Amino acid sequence: MPELPEVETVMRGLEPALVGQTIVEAEIRRPNLRFPFPERFADKLIGRTIVRLERRAKYILAFLDDDTVWLSHLGMTGRFTVFADGENSRNLAEFYFQPGSEDAGQGKHDHVVLSLNNRIKIVYTDPRRFGVMDHFPASDVVSHKLLANLGIEPLGNELNAAYLAEKFLGKKAPLKATLLDQKYIAGLGNIYVCEALFRAGLSPTRKSSTLSNRGKPTAKGEKLVQTIRACLNEAILAGGSTLSDYADANGNEGSFQQRFDVYDREKLPCHKDGCTGTVKRLVQSGRSTFYCPKCQK
DNA sequence: CGGGACTCCTGCCAGC
DNA sequence: TGCTGGCAGGAGTCCC
Structure with missing residues:
Protein backbone atom coordinates (compact mmCIF):
# COMPACT_ATOMS: atom_id res chain seq x y z
CA MET A 1 0.00 0.00 0.00
CA VAL A 141 18.43 10.43 12.75
CA VAL A 142 20.65 12.24 10.30
CA SER A 143 23.30 9.54 10.12
CA HIS A 144 21.10 6.46 10.37
CA LYS A 145 21.95 4.02 7.62
CA LEU A 146 18.43 3.96 6.23
CA LEU A 147 17.94 7.72 6.37
CA ALA A 148 21.33 9.20 5.58
CA ASN A 149 21.17 8.73 1.83
CA LEU A 150 17.61 9.83 1.25
CA GLY A 151 17.06 12.66 -1.18
CA ILE A 152 14.74 15.61 -0.81
CA GLU A 153 11.08 15.51 0.12
CA PRO A 154 8.97 15.98 -2.99
CA LEU A 155 6.48 18.23 -1.21
CA GLY A 156 9.16 20.56 0.13
CA ASN A 157 10.57 23.66 -1.49
CA GLU A 158 13.76 21.91 -2.46
CA LEU A 159 12.03 20.11 -5.28
CA ASN A 160 12.09 22.37 -8.28
CA ALA A 161 13.21 22.31 -11.89
CA ALA A 162 16.66 23.54 -10.91
CA TYR A 163 17.13 20.58 -8.58
CA LEU A 164 16.16 18.14 -11.32
CA ALA A 165 18.44 19.91 -13.77
CA GLU A 166 21.38 19.60 -11.43
CA LYS A 167 20.82 16.04 -10.28
CA PHE A 168 19.80 14.60 -13.62
CA LEU A 169 22.60 16.23 -15.59
CA GLY A 170 24.24 13.58 -17.71
CA LYS A 171 22.11 10.79 -16.25
CA LYS A 172 21.48 8.09 -18.78
CA ALA A 173 19.08 6.00 -16.72
CA PRO A 174 15.43 6.10 -17.77
CA LEU A 175 13.47 8.89 -16.12
CA LYS A 176 11.19 6.35 -14.44
CA ALA A 177 14.10 4.61 -12.73
CA THR A 178 15.62 7.85 -11.50
CA LEU A 179 12.34 9.07 -10.05
CA LEU A 180 12.03 5.81 -8.14
CA ASP A 181 15.55 6.18 -6.77
CA GLN A 182 15.12 7.45 -3.23
CA LYS A 183 18.49 9.18 -3.21
CA TYR A 184 17.19 11.91 -5.51
CA ILE A 185 13.57 12.34 -4.47
CA ALA A 186 12.49 10.37 -1.43
CA GLY A 187 8.97 9.04 -1.11
CA LEU A 188 7.88 8.41 -4.68
CA GLY A 189 6.98 4.87 -5.60
CA ASN A 190 5.78 2.99 -8.64
CA ILE A 191 2.24 4.33 -8.70
CA TYR A 192 2.87 8.02 -8.30
CA VAL A 193 5.84 8.04 -10.63
CA CYS A 194 3.67 6.52 -13.35
CA GLU A 195 0.86 8.95 -12.65
CA ALA A 196 3.07 12.04 -12.49
CA LEU A 197 4.83 11.13 -15.73
CA PHE A 198 1.49 10.68 -17.43
CA ARG A 199 0.26 14.07 -16.31
CA ALA A 200 3.48 15.67 -17.41
CA GLY A 201 3.26 14.02 -20.82
CA LEU A 202 6.74 12.57 -20.34
CA SER A 203 7.80 9.10 -21.41
CA PRO A 204 9.11 6.87 -18.62
CA THR A 205 11.80 5.65 -21.00
CA ARG A 206 13.36 8.99 -21.86
CA LYS A 207 16.79 9.64 -20.47
CA SER A 208 16.81 11.46 -17.15
CA SER A 209 19.30 13.94 -18.55
CA THR A 210 16.64 15.34 -20.87
CA LEU A 211 15.24 17.28 -17.92
CA SER A 212 18.52 19.12 -17.68
CA ASN A 213 19.71 21.75 -20.13
CA ARG A 214 23.43 21.54 -19.38
CA GLY A 215 22.55 21.86 -15.72
CA LYS A 216 19.92 24.53 -16.20
CA PRO A 217 16.21 24.02 -15.53
CA THR A 218 13.82 23.05 -18.31
CA ALA A 219 10.12 23.56 -18.96
CA LYS A 220 9.64 19.80 -18.92
CA GLY A 221 11.27 19.64 -15.51
CA GLU A 222 9.07 22.45 -14.29
CA LYS A 223 5.99 20.62 -15.51
CA LEU A 224 7.09 17.38 -13.87
CA VAL A 225 7.64 19.08 -10.55
CA GLN A 226 4.10 20.41 -10.71
CA THR A 227 2.56 17.05 -11.59
CA ILE A 228 4.51 15.21 -8.89
CA ARG A 229 3.25 17.65 -6.30
CA ALA A 230 -0.29 17.54 -7.62
CA CYS A 231 -0.44 13.75 -7.63
CA LEU A 232 0.91 13.46 -4.11
CA ASN A 233 -1.29 16.20 -2.68
CA GLU A 234 -4.41 14.86 -4.32
CA ALA A 235 -3.61 11.38 -3.08
CA ILE A 236 -3.08 12.60 0.47
CA LEU A 237 -6.42 14.40 0.35
CA ALA A 238 -8.02 11.17 -0.86
CA GLY A 239 -6.44 9.23 2.01
CA GLY A 240 -3.96 7.49 -0.26
CA SER A 241 -4.59 4.56 -2.57
CA THR A 242 -5.91 1.20 -1.47
CA LEU A 243 -5.01 -1.63 -3.80
CA SER A 244 -5.99 -4.60 -1.72
CA ASP A 245 -7.73 -4.84 1.57
CA TYR A 246 -7.16 -8.41 2.61
CA ALA A 247 -6.40 -7.15 6.10
CA ASP A 248 -10.03 -6.15 6.17
CA ALA A 249 -9.61 -2.88 7.95
CA ASN A 250 -12.74 -1.31 9.27
CA GLY A 251 -11.53 2.19 8.84
CA ASN A 252 -11.82 4.35 5.78
CA GLU A 253 -9.69 3.28 2.90
CA GLY A 254 -7.96 5.58 0.51
CA SER A 255 -9.71 6.29 -2.75
CA PHE A 256 -7.04 7.72 -5.02
CA GLN A 257 -6.85 4.43 -6.92
CA GLN A 258 -10.15 5.38 -8.51
CA ARG A 259 -8.37 8.29 -10.13
CA PHE A 260 -5.43 6.43 -11.65
CA ASP A 261 -4.88 7.48 -15.23
CA VAL A 262 -2.38 4.80 -16.13
CA TYR A 263 -1.39 2.62 -13.18
CA ASP A 264 -2.86 -0.86 -13.56
CA ARG A 265 -4.79 0.27 -16.65
CA GLU A 266 -2.98 -1.76 -19.29
CA LYS A 267 -4.90 -1.94 -22.61
CA LEU A 268 -7.44 0.62 -21.46
CA PRO A 269 -8.01 3.90 -23.28
CA CYS A 270 -5.82 6.88 -22.43
CA HIS A 271 -7.56 9.37 -20.18
CA LYS A 272 -6.06 12.44 -21.76
CA ASP A 273 -8.57 14.63 -23.55
CA GLY A 274 -8.40 14.05 -27.25
CA CYS A 275 -5.81 11.26 -27.04
CA THR A 276 -6.77 8.06 -28.83
CA GLY A 277 -3.90 6.09 -27.30
CA THR A 278 -4.01 2.94 -25.21
CA VAL A 279 -2.21 2.45 -21.94
CA LYS A 280 0.76 0.17 -22.30
CA ARG A 281 2.65 -1.84 -19.69
CA LEU A 282 6.36 -2.40 -19.84
CA VAL A 283 8.96 -3.62 -17.41
CA GLN A 284 11.75 -1.29 -16.31
CA SER A 285 14.33 -2.55 -13.83
CA GLY A 286 12.02 -5.39 -12.94
CA ARG A 287 8.96 -3.29 -12.23
CA SER A 288 5.84 -2.55 -14.20
CA THR A 289 5.54 0.82 -15.85
CA PHE A 290 2.19 2.00 -17.19
CA TYR A 291 2.06 4.82 -19.71
CA CYS A 292 0.47 6.07 -22.89
CA PRO A 293 2.99 5.87 -25.75
CA LYS A 294 0.89 8.27 -27.78
CA CYS A 295 0.87 11.28 -25.48
CA GLN A 296 3.91 10.65 -23.29
CA LYS A 297 7.03 11.59 -25.19
C1' DC B 1 30.90 4.74 -10.87
C1' DG B 2 26.29 3.85 -12.88
C1' DG B 3 22.88 0.77 -14.14
C1' DG B 4 20.47 -3.30 -13.86
C1' DA B 5 19.40 -7.94 -11.99
C1' DC B 6 18.47 -10.40 -8.01
C1' DT B 7 16.80 -11.03 -3.48
C1' DC B 8 13.89 -11.20 0.62
C1' DC B 9 8.46 -13.17 1.61
C1' DT B 10 3.52 -14.38 1.23
C1' DG B 11 -0.84 -14.11 -1.16
C1' DC B 12 -3.68 -13.72 -4.97
C1' DC B 13 -5.40 -14.42 -9.47
C1' DA B 14 -5.52 -15.69 -14.37
C1' DG B 15 -5.02 -19.44 -17.18
C1' DC B 16 -4.65 -24.04 -18.14
C1' DT C 1 -11.75 -27.93 -8.98
C1' DG C 2 -6.81 -27.62 -8.52
C1' DC C 3 -2.29 -26.55 -9.69
C1' DT C 4 1.28 -23.26 -11.65
C1' DG C 5 3.40 -19.25 -12.96
C1' DG C 6 3.45 -14.54 -12.76
C1' DC C 7 2.88 -10.54 -10.37
C1' DA C 8 2.41 -7.21 -6.30
C1' DG C 9 2.70 -0.56 -3.28
C1' DG C 10 10.07 -1.44 -1.59
C1' DA C 11 14.79 -1.19 -1.55
C1' DG C 12 19.45 -3.12 -0.11
C1' DT C 13 23.08 -5.76 -2.21
C1' DC C 14 25.76 -7.68 -5.64
C1' DC C 15 27.79 -7.96 -10.14
C1' DC C 16 29.30 -6.27 -14.63
Whole structure:
Protein backbone atom coordinates (compact mmCIF):
# COMPACT_ATOMS: atom_id res chain seq x y z
CA MET A 1 0.00 0.00 0.00
CA PRO A 2 2.57 2.50 0.94
CA GLU A 3 4.13 5.29 -0.98
CA LEU A 4 4.46 8.76 0.44
CA PRO A 5 0.73 9.61 0.48
CA GLU A 6 -0.16 6.32 2.15
CA VAL A 7 2.56 6.65 4.76
CA GLU A 8 1.47 10.22 5.44
CA THR A 9 -2.11 9.01 5.81
CA VAL A 10 -1.10 6.23 8.17
CA MET A 11 0.95 8.61 10.27
CA ARG A 12 -1.89 11.09 10.54
CA GLY A 13 -4.17 8.26 11.59
CA LEU A 14 -1.76 7.11 14.26
CA GLU A 15 -1.08 10.54 15.69
CA PRO A 16 -4.20 11.09 17.76
CA ALA A 17 -3.96 7.61 19.25
CA LEU A 18 -0.23 7.61 20.01
CA VAL A 19 1.07 11.05 20.77
CA GLY A 20 1.29 11.76 24.47
CA GLN A 21 0.66 8.13 25.34
CA THR A 22 2.96 5.73 27.12
CA ILE A 23 3.75 2.25 25.88
CA VAL A 24 2.87 -0.19 28.65
CA GLU A 25 3.32 -3.47 26.81
CA ALA A 26 5.23 -4.46 23.71
CA GLU A 27 4.98 -7.87 22.13
CA ILE A 28 7.43 -8.71 19.37
CA ARG A 29 6.16 -11.91 17.90
CA ARG A 30 9.06 -12.90 15.66
CA PRO A 31 12.79 -12.14 15.44
CA ASN A 32 12.73 -10.02 12.32
CA LEU A 33 10.94 -8.34 9.50
CA ARG A 34 13.23 -7.49 6.63
CA PHE A 35 16.01 -7.04 9.17
CA PRO A 36 16.26 -8.34 12.72
CA PHE A 37 14.47 -6.28 15.33
CA PRO A 38 16.85 -4.39 17.63
CA GLU A 39 18.15 -6.23 20.67
CA ARG A 40 15.73 -6.06 23.59
CA PHE A 41 13.38 -4.09 21.37
CA ALA A 42 10.36 -4.53 23.64
CA ASP A 43 12.29 -3.36 26.70
CA LYS A 44 13.39 -0.26 24.85
CA LEU A 45 9.80 0.67 24.05
CA ILE A 46 8.08 -0.21 27.31
CA GLY A 47 7.67 2.75 29.63
CA ARG A 48 8.37 5.29 26.92
CA THR A 49 6.02 8.10 26.06
CA ILE A 50 5.56 9.02 22.40
CA VAL A 51 6.34 12.69 22.02
CA ARG A 52 5.62 13.19 18.33
CA LEU A 53 5.46 11.47 14.96
CA GLU A 54 7.22 12.52 11.80
CA ARG A 55 7.33 11.19 8.30
CA ARG A 56 10.59 11.12 6.36
CA ALA A 57 10.21 9.71 2.84
CA LYS A 58 8.32 6.45 3.46
CA TYR A 59 9.52 6.11 7.04
CA ILE A 60 7.49 6.89 10.14
CA LEU A 61 9.57 8.20 13.02
CA ALA A 62 8.15 8.12 16.52
CA PHE A 63 10.17 10.36 18.84
CA LEU A 64 10.19 9.01 22.38
CA ASP A 65 10.64 10.79 25.68
CA ASP A 66 14.12 9.39 26.28
CA ASP A 67 15.46 11.07 23.14
CA THR A 68 15.26 7.93 21.08
CA VAL A 69 13.37 7.13 17.91
CA TRP A 70 11.19 4.19 16.98
CA LEU A 71 11.40 3.90 13.20
CA SER A 72 8.95 2.02 11.00
CA HIS A 73 8.79 1.34 7.30
CA LEU A 74 5.78 -0.48 5.87
CA GLY A 75 7.52 -2.19 2.97
CA MET A 76 4.97 -3.45 0.49
CA THR A 77 2.33 -4.93 2.74
CA GLY A 78 2.85 -3.43 6.19
CA ARG A 79 0.00 -1.76 7.98
CA PHE A 80 -0.84 -0.43 11.39
CA THR A 81 -4.22 -1.02 12.91
CA VAL A 82 -5.42 0.82 15.98
CA PHE A 83 -7.70 -1.13 18.26
CA ALA A 84 -9.73 1.04 20.55
CA ASP A 85 -12.70 0.21 22.73
CA GLY A 86 -15.85 2.30 22.69
CA GLU A 87 -14.83 4.59 25.50
CA ASN A 88 -11.46 5.68 24.29
CA SER A 89 -12.27 5.64 20.60
CA ARG A 90 -14.89 8.33 20.94
CA ASN A 91 -12.45 11.20 20.88
CA LEU A 92 -10.36 9.80 18.07
CA ALA A 93 -10.82 10.16 14.36
CA GLU A 94 -12.77 7.26 12.94
CA PHE A 95 -10.01 6.66 10.52
CA TYR A 96 -8.17 3.36 10.76
CA PHE A 97 -9.68 2.18 13.97
CA GLN A 98 -11.07 -1.18 14.87
CA PRO A 99 -13.13 -1.98 17.91
CA GLY A 100 -11.00 -3.32 20.72
CA SER A 101 -11.06 -7.07 21.08
CA GLU A 102 -9.28 -9.81 22.95
CA ASP A 103 -7.69 -11.30 19.87
CA ALA A 104 -6.32 -8.03 18.56
CA GLY A 105 -2.86 -8.77 17.24
CA GLN A 106 -3.27 -12.53 17.15
CA GLY A 107 -3.43 -12.81 13.37
CA LYS A 108 -0.90 -14.87 11.46
CA HIS A 109 0.96 -11.81 10.20
CA ASP A 110 0.58 -9.59 13.24
CA HIS A 111 4.22 -9.18 14.22
CA VAL A 112 4.26 -6.31 16.70
CA VAL A 113 1.60 -5.44 19.25
CA LEU A 114 1.90 -2.37 21.47
CA SER A 115 -0.47 -1.56 24.31
CA LEU A 116 -0.73 2.04 25.41
CA ASN A 117 -1.81 3.53 28.69
CA ASN A 118 -4.99 4.83 27.03
CA ARG A 119 -5.98 1.16 26.56
CA ILE A 120 -5.40 1.39 22.84
CA LYS A 121 -3.56 -1.37 21.05
CA ILE A 122 -1.42 -0.75 18.00
CA VAL A 123 -0.89 -3.79 15.78
CA TYR A 124 1.67 -3.97 12.99
CA THR A 125 0.72 -6.52 10.33
CA ASP A 126 2.95 -7.40 7.40
CA PRO A 127 2.48 -10.62 5.38
CA ARG A 128 5.53 -10.22 3.18
CA ARG A 129 7.69 -8.78 5.94
CA PHE A 130 9.44 -6.29 3.70
CA GLY A 131 8.84 -3.73 6.42
CA VAL A 132 11.46 -2.46 8.84
CA MET A 133 11.53 -1.38 12.44
CA ASP A 134 14.43 0.05 14.35
CA HIS A 135 15.22 1.98 17.51
CA PHE A 136 18.11 4.38 18.01
CA PRO A 137 19.11 7.68 19.62
CA ALA A 138 17.37 10.72 18.18
CA SER A 139 20.78 12.23 17.52
CA ASP A 140 21.36 9.48 14.96
CA VAL A 141 18.43 10.43 12.75
CA VAL A 142 20.65 12.24 10.30
CA SER A 143 23.30 9.54 10.12
CA HIS A 144 21.10 6.46 10.37
CA LYS A 145 21.95 4.02 7.62
CA LEU A 146 18.43 3.96 6.23
CA LEU A 147 17.94 7.72 6.37
CA ALA A 148 21.33 9.20 5.58
CA ASN A 149 21.17 8.73 1.83
CA LEU A 150 17.61 9.83 1.25
CA GLY A 151 17.06 12.66 -1.18
CA ILE A 152 14.74 15.61 -0.81
CA GLU A 153 11.08 15.51 0.12
CA PRO A 154 8.97 15.98 -2.99
CA LEU A 155 6.48 18.23 -1.21
CA GLY A 156 9.16 20.56 0.13
CA ASN A 157 10.57 23.66 -1.49
CA GLU A 158 13.76 21.91 -2.46
CA LEU A 159 12.03 20.11 -5.28
CA ASN A 160 12.09 22.37 -8.28
CA ALA A 161 13.21 22.31 -11.89
CA ALA A 162 16.66 23.54 -10.91
CA TYR A 163 17.13 20.58 -8.58
CA LEU A 164 16.16 18.14 -11.32
CA ALA A 165 18.44 19.91 -13.77
CA GLU A 166 21.38 19.60 -11.43
CA LYS A 167 20.82 16.04 -10.28
CA PHE A 168 19.80 14.60 -13.62
CA LEU A 169 22.60 16.23 -15.59
CA GLY A 170 24.24 13.58 -17.71
CA LYS A 171 22.11 10.79 -16.25
CA LYS A 172 21.48 8.09 -18.78
CA ALA A 173 19.08 6.00 -16.72
CA PRO A 174 15.43 6.10 -17.77
CA LEU A 175 13.47 8.89 -16.12
CA LYS A 176 11.19 6.35 -14.44
CA ALA A 177 14.10 4.61 -12.73
CA THR A 178 15.62 7.85 -11.50
CA LEU A 179 12.34 9.07 -10.05
CA LEU A 180 12.03 5.81 -8.14
CA ASP A 181 15.55 6.18 -6.77
CA GLN A 182 15.12 7.45 -3.23
CA LYS A 183 18.49 9.18 -3.21
CA TYR A 184 17.19 11.91 -5.51
CA ILE A 185 13.57 12.34 -4.47
CA ALA A 186 12.49 10.37 -1.43
CA GLY A 187 8.97 9.04 -1.11
CA LEU A 188 7.88 8.41 -4.68
CA GLY A 189 6.98 4.87 -5.60
CA ASN A 190 5.78 2.99 -8.64
CA ILE A 191 2.24 4.33 -8.70
CA TYR A 192 2.87 8.02 -8.30
CA VAL A 193 5.84 8.04 -10.63
CA CYS A 194 3.67 6.52 -13.35
CA GLU A 195 0.86 8.95 -12.65
CA ALA A 196 3.07 12.04 -12.49
CA LEU A 197 4.83 11.13 -15.73
CA PHE A 198 1.49 10.68 -17.43
CA ARG A 199 0.26 14.07 -16.31
CA ALA A 200 3.48 15.67 -17.41
CA GLY A 201 3.26 14.02 -20.82
CA LEU A 202 6.74 12.57 -20.34
CA SER A 203 7.80 9.10 -21.41
CA PRO A 204 9.11 6.87 -18.62
CA THR A 205 11.80 5.65 -21.00
CA ARG A 206 13.36 8.99 -21.86
CA LYS A 207 16.79 9.64 -20.47
CA SER A 208 16.81 11.46 -17.15
CA SER A 209 19.30 13.94 -18.55
CA THR A 210 16.64 15.34 -20.87
CA LEU A 211 15.24 17.28 -17.92
CA SER A 212 18.52 19.12 -17.68
CA ASN A 213 19.71 21.75 -20.13
CA ARG A 214 23.43 21.54 -19.38
CA GLY A 215 22.55 21.86 -15.72
CA LYS A 216 19.92 24.53 -16.20
CA PRO A 217 16.21 24.02 -15.53
CA THR A 218 13.82 23.05 -18.31
CA ALA A 219 10.12 23.56 -18.96
CA LYS A 220 9.64 19.80 -18.92
CA GLY A 221 11.27 19.64 -15.51
CA GLU A 222 9.07 22.45 -14.29
CA LYS A 223 5.99 20.62 -15.51
CA LEU A 224 7.09 17.38 -13.87
CA VAL A 225 7.64 19.08 -10.55
CA GLN A 226 4.10 20.41 -10.71
CA THR A 227 2.56 17.05 -11.59
CA ILE A 228 4.51 15.21 -8.89
CA ARG A 229 3.25 17.65 -6.30
CA ALA A 230 -0.29 17.54 -7.62
CA CYS A 231 -0.44 13.75 -7.63
CA LEU A 232 0.91 13.46 -4.11
CA ASN A 233 -1.29 16.20 -2.68
CA GLU A 234 -4.41 14.86 -4.32
CA ALA A 235 -3.61 11.38 -3.08
CA ILE A 236 -3.08 12.60 0.47
CA LEU A 237 -6.42 14.40 0.35
CA ALA A 238 -8.02 11.17 -0.86
CA GLY A 239 -6.44 9.23 2.01
CA GLY A 240 -3.96 7.49 -0.26
CA SER A 241 -4.59 4.56 -2.57
CA THR A 242 -5.91 1.20 -1.47
CA LEU A 243 -5.01 -1.63 -3.80
CA SER A 244 -5.99 -4.60 -1.72
CA ASP A 245 -7.73 -4.84 1.57
CA TYR A 246 -7.16 -8.41 2.61
CA ALA A 247 -6.40 -7.15 6.10
CA ASP A 248 -10.03 -6.15 6.17
CA ALA A 249 -9.61 -2.88 7.95
CA ASN A 250 -12.74 -1.31 9.27
CA GLY A 251 -11.53 2.19 8.84
CA ASN A 252 -11.82 4.35 5.78
CA GLU A 253 -9.69 3.28 2.90
CA GLY A 254 -7.96 5.58 0.51
CA SER A 255 -9.71 6.29 -2.75
CA PHE A 256 -7.04 7.72 -5.02
CA GLN A 257 -6.85 4.43 -6.92
CA GLN A 258 -10.15 5.38 -8.51
CA ARG A 259 -8.37 8.29 -10.13
CA PHE A 260 -5.43 6.43 -11.65
CA ASP A 261 -4.88 7.48 -15.23
CA VAL A 262 -2.38 4.80 -16.13
CA TYR A 263 -1.39 2.62 -13.18
CA ASP A 264 -2.86 -0.86 -13.56
CA ARG A 265 -4.79 0.27 -16.65
CA GLU A 266 -2.98 -1.76 -19.29
CA LYS A 267 -4.90 -1.94 -22.61
CA LEU A 268 -7.44 0.62 -21.46
CA PRO A 269 -8.01 3.90 -23.28
CA CYS A 270 -5.82 6.88 -22.43
CA HIS A 271 -7.56 9.37 -20.18
CA LYS A 272 -6.06 12.44 -21.76
CA ASP A 273 -8.57 14.63 -23.55
CA GLY A 274 -8.40 14.05 -27.25
CA CYS A 275 -5.81 11.26 -27.04
CA THR A 276 -6.77 8.06 -28.83
CA GLY A 277 -3.90 6.09 -27.30
CA THR A 278 -4.01 2.94 -25.21
CA VAL A 279 -2.21 2.45 -21.94
CA LYS A 280 0.76 0.17 -22.30
CA ARG A 281 2.65 -1.84 -19.69
CA LEU A 282 6.36 -2.40 -19.84
CA VAL A 283 8.96 -3.62 -17.41
CA GLN A 284 11.75 -1.29 -16.31
CA SER A 285 14.33 -2.55 -13.83
CA GLY A 286 12.02 -5.39 -12.94
CA ARG A 287 8.96 -3.29 -12.23
CA SER A 288 5.84 -2.55 -14.20
CA THR A 289 5.54 0.82 -15.85
CA PHE A 290 2.19 2.00 -17.19
CA TYR A 291 2.06 4.82 -19.71
CA CYS A 292 0.47 6.07 -22.89
CA PRO A 293 2.99 5.87 -25.75
CA LYS A 294 0.89 8.27 -27.78
CA CYS A 295 0.87 11.28 -25.48
CA GLN A 296 3.91 10.65 -23.29
CA LYS A 297 7.03 11.59 -25.19
C1' DC B 1 30.90 4.74 -10.87
C1' DG B 2 26.29 3.85 -12.88
C1' DG B 3 22.88 0.77 -14.14
C1' DG B 4 20.47 -3.30 -13.86
C1' DA B 5 19.40 -7.94 -11.99
C1' DC B 6 18.47 -10.40 -8.01
C1' DT B 7 16.80 -11.03 -3.48
C1' DC B 8 13.89 -11.20 0.62
C1' DC B 9 8.46 -13.17 1.61
C1' DT B 10 3.52 -14.38 1.23
C1' DG B 11 -0.84 -14.11 -1.16
C1' DC B 12 -3.68 -13.72 -4.97
C1' DC B 13 -5.40 -14.42 -9.47
C1' DA B 14 -5.52 -15.69 -14.37
C1' DG B 15 -5.02 -19.44 -17.18
C1' DC B 16 -4.65 -24.04 -18.14
C1' DT C 1 -11.75 -27.93 -8.98
C1' DG C 2 -6.81 -27.62 -8.52
C1' DC C 3 -2.29 -26.55 -9.69
C1' DT C 4 1.28 -23.26 -11.65
C1' DG C 5 3.40 -19.25 -12.96
C1' DG C 6 3.45 -14.54 -12.76
C1' DC C 7 2.88 -10.54 -10.37
C1' DA C 8 2.41 -7.21 -6.30
C1' DG C 9 2.70 -0.56 -3.28
C1' DG C 10 10.07 -1.44 -1.59
C1' DA C 11 14.79 -1.19 -1.55
C1' DG C 12 19.45 -3.12 -0.11
C1' DT C 13 23.08 -5.76 -2.21
C1' DC C 14 25.76 -7.68 -5.64
C1' DC C 15 27.79 -7.96 -10.14
C1' DC C 16 29.30 -6.27 -14.63
